[in-house]
Amino acid sequence: MGLLKGLKDSISRATDRLFSDEEPKRIGIYGPPNAGKTTLANRIARDWTGDAVGTESHIPHETRRARRKENVEIERNGKTVTIDIVDTPGVTTKVDYEEFTDEMEKDDAVRRSREATEGVAEAMHWLREDVDGVIYVLDSAEDPITQVNTMLIGIIESRDLPVLIFANKIDLDDSSIKRIEDAFPQHQTVPLSAKEGDNMDEVYDNIAEYFG
Amino acid sequence: MPQAKQPDDGDGVQIDLVSGARMDGLTSMEKIRLILDGVHDGNIVILEEGLSPDEESKLIEVTMAEISPDEFNGIEIETYPRSDTRDSSFLGRLVGGDSSNAKLTAIGPANQIETLHKDETLISALVSRN
Numbered sequence: 069m070g071l072l073k074g075l076k077d078s079i080s081r082a083t084d085r086l087f088s089d090e091e092p093k094r095i096g097i098y099g100p101p102n103a104g105k106t107t108l109a110n111r112i113a114r115d116w117t118g119d120a121v122g123t124e125s126h127i128p129h130e131t132r133r134a135r136r137k138e139n140v141e142i143e144r145n146g147k148t149v150t151i152d153i154v155d156t157p158g159v160t161t162k163v164d165y166e167e168f169t170d171e172m173e174k175d176d177a178v179r180r181s182r183e184a185t186e187g188v189a190e191a192m193h194w195l196r197e198d199v200d201g202v203i204y205v206l207d208s209a210e211d212p213i214t215q216v217n218t219m220l221i222g223i224i225e226s227r228d229l230p231v232l233i234f235a236n237k238i239d240l241d242d243s244s245i246k247r248i249e250d251a252f253p254q255h256q257t258v259p260l261s262a263k264e265g266d267n268m269d270e271v272y273d274n275i276a277e278y279f280g
Numbered sequence: 281m282p283q284a285k286q287p288d289d290g291d292g293v294q295i296d297l298v299s300g301a302r303m304d305g306l307t308s309m310e311k312i313r314l315i316l317d318g319v320h321d322g323n324i325v326i327l328e329e330g331l332s333p334d335e336e337s338k339l340i341e342v343t344m345a346e347i348s349p350d351e352f353n354g355i356e357i358e359t360y361p362r363s364d365t366r367d368s369s370f371l372g373r374l375v376g377g378d379s380s381n382a383k384l385t386a387i388g389p390a391n392q393i394e395t396l397h398k399d400e401t402l403i404s405a406l407v408s409r410n
């Protein structure tokens with residue numbers, strides 16, 4: 069009986085792997101503007117595929133289209149987990165082009181804000197239709213309890229998507245991991261610095277475990 | 281719908297209070313239209329029972345589509361757990377209703393809504409001023 073069960077388990081593991089090889093899980097990287105989503109997506113892509121996903125910037129709404137990096141193979145403890153990572157535009161309920169006019173001409177600021185609104189709408193759509201799991205990235209130097217974060221986490225939970233909370237920018241002095249753990253105690257929080265590459269082992273362990 | 285109105289002297293705020301019963305009869309898109317039409321008029325819309333996560337997601341999506349430079353910058357949303365607001369508070373008394381644990385939700389235009397921020401006493405101050 070033990071033998072049969074063992075056989076059954078290993079067959080189902082093999083078929084699982086077969087199917088998941090054909091159809092990698094699509095993991096959406098969500099979070100507010102400027103949290104470090106693209107920096108994280110680039111680091112993951114560079115670590116495992118050699119190339120980047122998109123551009124990073126201190127100006128919010130740098131990412132204005134969801135961008136996908138396919139077939140990222142992450143190796144953990146002899147096992148390979150294949151995922152597609154989707155870097156999304158930072159989600160917000162408001163965009164004012166005047167936020168960007170210090171950094172650029174009005175025409176460019178207006179274009180940036182229009183693209184940002186389209187990108188956020190697209191990201192919301194992806195969340196309802198096209199992702200199998202979510203990495204929710206927060207800047208750990210900022211207050212995590214915002215309406216957008218609470219709402220987005222609620223939306224993700226209502227879709228029963230597996231979610232990991234990434235407390236990014238732990239290299240900053242004001243960073244507080246506890247503040248994030250306390251805000252979302254129902255979810256696993258993983259501290260990291262996407263920019264410095266701190267704690268990436270734990271990041272990949274968690275990705276493999278949650279989304280593998 | 282009940283409205284706490286003030287004379288149209290230009291510097292007041294109109295509050296649209298939408299009861300749970302009223303919302304129950306509407307489709308998701310009708311709810312979103314009701315909210316955004318109010319917000320486009322410069323009103324603060326207060327929903328007795330809030331929105332479902334799916335409706336919140338669509339509200340963000342439709343809001344994004346309607347943002348237009350110099351005209352509409354989007355929305356501000358605050359939600360308040362019913363346990364905090366029920367009975368004891370001005371808003372709790374105002375909307376009355378049963379003891380459902382649905383969350384009270386206030387939505388307003390992004391550019392005018394700094395006052396909506398943080399706590400429910402502020403909204404009640406806003407309402408009672410009228």
Ligand SMILES: Nc1nc2c(ncn2[C@@H]2O[C@H](COP(=O)(O)OP(=O)(O)OP(=O)(O)O)[C@@H](O)[C@H]2O)c(=O)[nH]1
Pocket residue numbers: 100101102103104105106107108123124125126127128129130131132156157158159236237238239240260261262263264
């Ligand atoms: N100190 C610090 N800065 C970081 C870290 N990760 C990202 N940043 C910086 O934060 C800023 C925003 O990073 P992005 O990766 O562009 O952020 P994003 O979340 O993709 O932003 P949007 O695309 O605009 O929503 C950039 O200036 C990054 O260099 C980090 O771990 N530590």
Ligand SMILES: [Mg+2]
Pocket residue numbers: 105106107123124130131155156157158
């Ligand atoms: Mg980005």
